[in-house]
Amino acid sequence: MNRPRHGGNLLWAADVAGCSPNSILDFSASINPWGPPPSAIAAIQTHLGTLTSYPDPSYRSICQVLSKIHQLPSDWFLPGNGSAELLTWACRDLAQLSETGLLTPAFADYQRALQAFQAQLHPFALDLKAAWDLPLDDVLTLTLKRVSQSAISGLLLNSPHNPTGQLLNSQQVESLLDRFELVVIDEAFMDFVSPDGSGSLIPKVQDFPNLVILRSLTKFYSLPGLRLGYAIGHPDRLRRWQQWRDPWSVNSLAIAAGIAVLQDQAFQDQTWQWLSPARAQLWTGLKELGCYPWPSVANFLLVATDVFVPMLQEQLLKRHQILIRDCLSFPELGPHYFRVAVRTPADNQQLLTALADCLPSLSA
Numbered sequence: 001m002n003r004p005r006h007g008g009n010l011l012w013a014a015d016v017a018g019c020s021p022n023s024i025l026d027f028s029a030s031i032n033p034w035g036p037p038p039s040a041i042a043a044i045q046t047h048l049g050t051l052t053s054y055p056d057p058s059y060r061s062i063c064q065v066l067s068k069i070h071q072l073p074s075d076w077f078l079p080g081n082g083s084a085e086l087l088t089w090a091c092r093d094l095a096q097l098s099e100t101g102l103l104t105p106a107f108a109d110y111q112r113a114l115q116a117f118q119a120q121l122h123p124f125a126l127d128l129k130a131a132w133d134l135p136l137d138d139v140l141t142l143t144l145k146r147v148s149q150s151a152i153s154g155l156l157l158n159s160p161h162n163p164t165g166q167l168l169n170s171q172q173v174e175s176l177l178d179r180f181e182l183v184v185i186d187e188a189f190m191d192f193v194s195p196d197g198s199g200s201l202i203p204k205v206q207d208f209p210n211l212v213i214l215r216s217l218t219k220f221y222s223l224p225g226l227r228l229g230y231a232i233g234h235p236d237r238l239r240r241w242q243q244w245r246d247p248w249s250v251n252s253l254a255i256a257a258g259i260a261v262l263q264d265q266a267f268q269d270q271t272w273q274w275l276s277p278a279r280a281q282l283w284t285g286l287k288e289l290g291c292y293p294w295p296s297v298a299n300f301l302l303v304a305t306d307v308f309v310p311m312l313q314e315q316l317l318k319r320h321q322i323l324i325r326d327c328l329s330f331p332e333l334g335p336h337y338f339r340v341a342v343r344t345p346a347d348n349q350q351l352l353t354a355l356a357d358c359l360p361s362l363s364a
Contacts, residue, residue: 007325007339008224017317024317027340027351028325030189030300034274035222036257037267043260050252057247062255065262066230070202078238079258081249083188083216083229088113089241090156090184090212090231095119097181100154101147105330107162107186114156122152125332126164136166136294144172148179158186160193163330163339165296167199174201177208184212188229189298191220195272202232209234219299220271221261228254275299279342285352289359299342302327307362309338315362320354
């Protein structure tokens, strides 16, 4: 079985570890460990009868909920089969421009989607070596300044940035909006940042018809198998995307679960209360083991290490049935970086104990 490009491939991990996929403790996919919420399960069970009917192709019910949450008209929303589907249509739009800028390292699906439509890509590399001497925020600021001085016409960003976990400066990004024909911002991990959503550019969408925001509901609510996300943008653009795609991209159970979790304040509060101390626990433990974790506002940590990560990944699987995310799909990072999700305190400690077992033999 080929090495996966994404996290969460438990079949591959189980094959390496020689165990059942259910036995793998997965730190490779940045999914909320407290989900799925009971409200999602209850909504799915309640709506099983809808399987005999086609979904409403306008997805009016969930758009109305999103409208109340984000204080925007309902036609400014387009639900999708995960934010990955919506990324495809965003990249089709970007491919019509002369050149699209992308901060690298970047989520591998960005290049996949851009290349699918023969988009002209202009990478702007983050100088991560400089980040050992400068705050990573400063490195991002300097990189966005280079973007602002370029002649490109499209821009694809994500905030918090994957894989570094850094929040882009919203004021600096807003200053770019007048310069580009289309700016797409992937906010797949923004729900983890804070309950007030500070840092999001959603409040600016109505002011800039060239701005599109992508959101995921599968990471925060631990529903990756259900596939649900949404785009926020000018209704004319979203109607064009709707014409490009299949008429029923999102199934009725995903819509029912999405409506339920978007209104699940108890689950949201539980997540925000868990994340900060759990992330600090994991960051400190990794530092004490001689690794180099980057600071992060998201539910994952990018970690540099002196050891060869594919070998570390293999040892963790064979000895402890623990899966971490190698960063080989980020060409700018290579084999001495890995990424780990923040999980429960007990899970985090299990990872730290396993790393303490495996790292010494690989460092020798």
